[in-house]
Amino acid sequence: MKTIVTLFLFCxxxxxxxxxxxxxxHKDQTQAQHQADVExxxxxxxxxxxxxxxxxxxxxxxxxxxxVTVNDAKDAGDLQAIRGHLNHIVTMFSDGNFLIPxxxxxxxPPGVTEMxxxxxxxxxxxxxxxxxxxxxxxxxxxxxxxxxxxxxxxxIQDHHTGDKTE
Numbered sequence: 001m002k003t004i005v006t007l008f009l010f011c012x013x014x015x016x017x018x019x020x021x022x023x024x025x026h027k028d029q030t031q032a033q034h035q036a037d038v039e040x041x042x043x044x045x046x047x048x049x050x051x052x053x054x055x056x057x058x059x060x061x062x063x064x065x066x067x068v069t070v071n072d073a074k075d076a077g078d079l080q081a082i083r084g085h086l087n088h089i090v091t092m093f094s095d096g097n098f099l100i101p102x103x104x105x106x107x108x109p110p111g112v113t114e115m116x117x118x119x120x121x122x123x124x125x126x127x128x129x130x131x132x133x134x135x136x137x138x139x140x141x142x143x144x145x146x147x148x149x150x151x152x153x154x155x156i157q158d159h160h161t162g163d164k165t166e
Contacts (some may be wrong), residue, residue: 052078053132057155057163062138063122063145064152069132077130086133090124093135101151105158111151118144 052075066089068082092100096116101109115122117158121141127134137152139145156163 014123014129028082034137053082055159055161057152057159057161059149059152062140063148064137066137066152066155067129067132068134073131082132083126086160087126089135090126092139093122093124094119101155105154108120109151109154109158111147111149111154113149114143115151118147122148 021048037055041128048166052071054069054071056065056067058067066086068086070078070082082106089100092114097114098112101112118139118141120146122137122139125136125138127136139148155161156165
């Protein structure tokens, strides 16, 4: 009897969970909470506000780029913080350490495993821009290139940057 009751409870919870997932209102609330978490975690990890800066993720034929710029060219504090953060990203990614994007997104982004495995075939360099910086990601390995593009496409989608994903 106890097994039957447990089975009914389990099945009932599964049905309720599926009903919630198909509910548009629940889906909107879940997406809004995820976006709020991504922004909160991003601000914590970067050391500056996403509202004071603009992010772009670029897919390029030889890899890609992560660009961050200040919205106000006179914002010297965030400009310095951006360059420091991007320099840190260059070091971490070169070492195969992707803990920051995993923290920001509360999951392992697509492409990370392959980028970690092929880190010797991917270069990361910091390029200063007048109002920020860019991490340039370059590889000649086709598998690593696909991983970089998967990673950057995920960033574009999860941060809602509107950047091109082709």
